[in-house]
Amino acid sequence: MNMIDPFGRTISYLRVSVTDRCDFRCTYCMAEDMAFLPKKDLLSLEELDRLTTVFVEKGVKKLRLTGGEPLVRKNIMHLVRQISRHLESGALEELTLTTNGSQLSRFAAELADCGVRRINVSLDTLDAQKFHTITRWGHLDRVMAGIDTAQAAGLKIKINAVALKGFNDAELPELMRWAHGRGMDLTVIETMPMGEIDEDRTDQYLPLSLVRAGLERQFTLTDIPYKTGGPARYVEVAETGGRLGFITPMTHNFCESCNRVRLTCTGTLYMCLGQDDAADLRAPLRASEGNELLSNAIDEAIGRKPKGHDFIIDRNTRRPAVSRHMSVTGG
Ligand code: SAM
Ligand code: SF4
Numbered sequence: 301m302n303m304i305d306p307f308g309r310t311i312s313y314l315r316v317s318v319t320d321r322c323d324f325r326c327t328y329c330m331a332e333d334m335a336f337l338p339k340k341d342l343l344s345l346e347e348l349d350r351l352t353t354v355f356v357e358k359g360v361k362k363l364r365l366t367g368g369e370p371l372v373r374k375n376i377m378h379l380v381r382q383i384s385r386h387l388e389s390g391a392l393e394e395l396t397l398t399t400n401g402s403q404l405s406r407f408a409a410e411l412a413d414c415g416v417r418r419i420n421v422s423l424d425t426l427d428a429q430k431f432h433t434i435t436r437w438g439h440l441d442r443v444m445a446g447i448d449t450a451q452a453a454g455l456k457i458k459i460n461a462v463a464l465k466g467f468n469d470a471e472l473p474e475l476m477r478w479a480h481g482r483g484m485d486l487t488v489i490e491t492m493p494m495g496e497i498d499e500d501r502t503d504q505y506l507p508l509s510l511v512r513a514g515l516e517r518q519f520t521l522t523d524i525p526y527k528t529g530g531p532a533r534y535v536e537v538a539e540t541g542g543r544l545g546f547i548t549p550m551t552h553n554f555c556e557s558c559n560r561v562r563l564t565c566t567g568t569l570y571m572c573l574g575q576d577d578a579a580d581l582r583a584p585l586r587a588s589e590g591n592e593l594l595s596n597a598i599d600e601a602i603g604r605k606p607k608g609h610d611f612i613i614d615r616n617t618r619r620p621a622v623s624r625h626m627s628v629t630g631g
Contacts, residue, residue: 302358302359303359303360303598303599303602304602305571306603306605307605307607309557309558309559310359310559311359311360311559311561311602311605312360312361312362312529312559313360313364313529313530313560313561314360314362314560314561314563315363315364315366315560315561315562316348316352316363316364316365316366316563316565317366317367317368317370317562317563317564317628318348318365318366318367318368318370318373319342319368319370319372319373319565320368320564320628321336321368321369321372321373322367322372322400323372323400323403324400324402324436324437325435325436326400326422326424326434326435326436326438326462327434327436327498327504328434328462328464328491328497328499328501328504329625329626330495330497330625331495331496331497331498332436332498334625337564337565337566337628341566342566343582345375345376345378345382347567347582347585347586348379349379349382349383350585351567351585351594352383352563353386354591354595354598355563355598356386356391356392357391358595358598360392361392361394362392362393362394362396362529363383364395364397364398365379365380365395365396366398367398367565368565369399369402369403370398371399371402371403371406371407372403373565376407377407377414380395380414380416381414383395384416387414387415388415394417394418394529395415396418396420397411397416397419397420398419398420398422398460399419399420399421399422400421400422400443401421401422401446401447401450402439402443402446404443404446404447404449404450405445405446408449408450408453409449411450411455412453412454412455417455417456418455418456418528419450419455419456419457420457420458420460420487421443421446421447421450421457421458421459421460422459422461422462423459423460423461423475424461424462424464424467424468425440425467425468425471425475426440426475427471428440430467430468431443434464434467447482451482451483456484458484458485458486458487458528458545459479459485459486459487460487460489461475461486461487461488461489462488462491463488463490463491463506463508463511464504464506465503465504465505465506466503469506469511472488472511472514472515473519476515476519476537476540476542476544480537480541481540483542484542485542485543485544486542486543486545487532487545487546487547488508488511488544488545489547490505490507490508490548490549491504491505491506492549492573492626494573494574494624494625494626495623495624495625495626496623497625508546508547511546512546515544518539519538520537520538521536521538521544522536522538523535524536524543526543531549531557531558532545532546532547533545533546533548534546549573549574549609555572555608555609558572558605561601563581566582567580567581567585568580568581568582569601571601571602571605571606572605572606572608572609573609575609577606579597579598579601579604580597581597581598581601583597584597
């Protein structure tokens with residue numbers, strides 16, 4: 301019953317973008333003036349629950365809610381509560397989410413109560429002014445308050461930072477010390493060419509090989525086999541005692557161990573973050589009350605999961621590798 305793709309990879313990890321909307325407009329993620337998916341095309345929370353349940357029945361063990369900003373979807377906690385029954389039954393091993401942290405003060409306790417144990421919070425800088433610049437609409441103090449509340453509720457937090465040339469490269473040691481000092485892992489991510497934004501990605505792109513070399517001048521980094529089910533490769537930092545992850549879609553292709561597929565809030569399944577091929581699951585979902593059509597459509601989609609992506613960022617390749625923004629499929 302497990303989902304196995306043509307390259308022998310077992311698919312056990314589903315990421316669900318519950319909305320493509322967001323209360324921030326991070327410059328590397330979105331244009332300021334974004335056209336969002338029409339509300340009428342959205343799957344209802346009940347439909348999202350039905351779809352995710354079929355995936356769990358087909359062998360998904362880890363489920364991550366993302367977006368857009370997952371916590372701005374109306375009544376999102378209803379969906380989290382519904383999905384949490386699969387944690388209780390043992391069918392699902394982990395339910396987690398990726399958030400910008402703006403709504404965590406409000407939702408952290410309830411997330412913990414639903415069985416969420418770990419969350420990722422995206423944070424690229426500790427400087428309030430720079431934070432406002434990079435997110436366009438965000439406020440650092442709200443995110444910090446959210447992180448405090450989440451830690452108080454017992455949630456384990458991993459901080460995700462996109463490495464941006466000339467913006468936060470000099471600050472990464474401080475960000476790492478801060479995260480590790482609070483018992484949080486830090487993962488740095490390379491920018492990926494997804495969707496048109498208002499800026500030139502060549503100006504933002506910073507290969508993590510350079511970030512690592514820079515950090516190694518100040519810190520002792522030791523590779524460790526630690527894995528969280530995602531694509532990050534980890535090192536241990538002797539000076540802080542913390543873990544640092546690198547997600548390197550551009551400089552190091554991690555596709556060979558890919559165990560993931562991504563579902564959008566309109567029921568489109570992307571088998572690869574970096575390719576345009578997708579399967580519509582909304583039609584089979586709505587075509588009948590039973591799940592057979594849906595299950596067949598999922599099998600057919602997994603059967604065409606591509607070997608990998610081919611992201612390029614350079615001055616000759618000005619167009620994004622895929623036209624959709626990261627906020628459609630989620631991080
Ligand atoms: N709004 C939530 C957040 O920011 O955490 C969840 C969705 S966001 C699209 C998920 C992650 O993708 C964030 O860590 C964000 O920094 C990252 N991201 C967005 N656009 C990106 C891009 N073009 N390249 C690399 N990472 C990107
Ligand atoms: Fe919103 Fe997350 Fe994209 Fe920032 S990275 S605009 S918070 S979806």
